[in-house]
Amino acid sequence: MAANVTSANARASRLRWLVIAVPLAWMLIFFLIPFFNVLKISFSTRARAMPPYKPVLSMVDGIAGLFDKLQQLTIANYLTLVADSKYWLAYVSSVQIALFSTVLIVLVAYPIAYGMARAPRQWRTTLVMLVILPFWTSFLIRVYAWIGILSDEGLLNQVLMQLGLIDQPLRILTTNWAVYIGIVYSYLPFMILPLYATLEKLDETLLEAAEDLGCPPMKAFWTITFPLSLPGLIAGCFLVFIPITGEFVIPDLLGGSGTLMIGKTLWYEFFNNRNWPLASAVAVVLLLLLVVPIVIFQNQQQKQAEKSR
């Protein structure tokens, strides 16, 4: 009997390992290995060679050769990042743009997700499909389409002029407004879906009870619905804030040349200056700046969740 239980346990733990192994392998292959590659390049020096940096670590040189090359690694790129204020300005500017965009996205996405969760049950699948639908077209093509909408002689200005609302075309393209429009449009589904998922599961009897006890709808929303939707809201914020910080394509296509973002700075180092090591250092620091606060935040969230249990 006891032996049976142990073998069943062993089988279960083996199964558990198998289940974990797949995502683990995925992370290892598609995240950790490329990351360590970038990390390795960030400690090397620019060179006119193939690849354009040195030293190139390889096992061909044997252990002694490898050790010799390891000594050539340098932290000079990171020192440059600290010493030159233009990198910090770009980081700060990226975070500002990402924060403002995230707020805008929440303001737009919340009512949509709320409306979807409250829609008649038979409509909901269709509504979710409509949110996902744009993903069927290339992201880049959708951003390009905004150029056609926002330009001086574009759709929006033509409609507004036809209606007689304006007599001069509005200058939107190549301004930061175009960047925000493009970002909000592109990232909206990533906020709507987690919000909808939590709002849809919301126990409606709580709201009925509140109504029975004479709580006005607005107050019921802020005391019941909103707090209960927080997990979805937080998940959505992370899903949009992180990629927006590193966003490159939208500001490049829709914005003016003055929009400062770290993605562009990285581009200039990598392509104009052919400084792959410094560009790698920029990428590593960006990752650390984003990941460390998020890990701390999630740890705290977890602790709180455990406490309240």
Add this chain to the structure above:
Amino acid sequence: MKKFSGRTMLAAVIVAGGAASAAAADKEVHVYNWSNYIDDSILADFTKATGIKVVYDVYDSMETLEAKMFTGRSGYDVVVPTDRNMQVLIEAGAFQKLDKSKIPNLQYAWPDIYKRLATYDPGNEYAVNYMWGTTGLGYDKAKIDARMPDAPVNSMDMIFKPEVAAKFADCGIYMLNSPEDVMPAALNYLGLPPDSKSKEDLQKATDLLLKIRPYVRKFDSSLINPLATGEACVAFGFSGDILQARDTAKSGVEIVYSIPKEGALLWMDSMVIPKDAPNPEAALAFINYIQTPEVIAKATNFVKYPNGNLESQKYVDPAILKDPTIYPPADTMAHLYTTTPNSDEIQDAMTALWQQVLAGK
């Protein structure tokens, strides 16, 4: 051609020919060229003439090609880098020297172009010129006439003279987002050597650019769309982009290209063979075929760029050959300059100055 672009992801891949079979591998040539840069029938004709299949891929930014060349094992037999980028890659050891005995059509080479090409490829050992062109001014004639009937359309005054540029700020001035192309024009306008590697000179060029920065709507990687869609009324960029904008603009819009009288940058796109090309023999056959005067003339008639093959001018459409904005007359040719790659130190300085220009401070 376009040298700076964030649109690498858009690079479509066109495959002419078919699935590769192992037996046919030695009868295949893998070509990697700029997008919209060849008359497709040329590739079919080559296969007909030689039995070698062409697998033809395209890129739309120099960076895509450069990154592939730097990392090696690209699988391509022929690639078409632009001058300065080509020199950097030659220095990095990315290409192999040409066996010129296999390219008899080099006898038709245009000496003036190959002399300039030798700036980047000393001794003309690695590269065979495909197309070349200039960097100049494109403008929307109706919009310019409405704002300034006597506009100096043949001069960089259009952009570099603040009181002139101010008149066109409302209809949009676009410039290439490429310090390597704009800085030399600014230096040249100031009477300094366009290829200057002095930091003081570059600072002076930056000061000039900062003065007119408020009137520039955007520094962009491609000027075809802004000009064709009316976002820009004055643009500084590659001749071919502006001529393509002219051809794609809606009817009634007249886009004109002019080579500024102060002089202009002459750029060259040339065919080279990667060091690790799987089939260098087929690559040489392809390059030689392209240099057949009738064939390269057909390419020029299609893309509207001049080529580096003197004999081919007999077969180029007379309208293109006589167009001074495509084949500049000899006195304009004498004003065209070339620039050389920067040392790492000057390149970093130039990029930093450029970022100041973009930020406007």
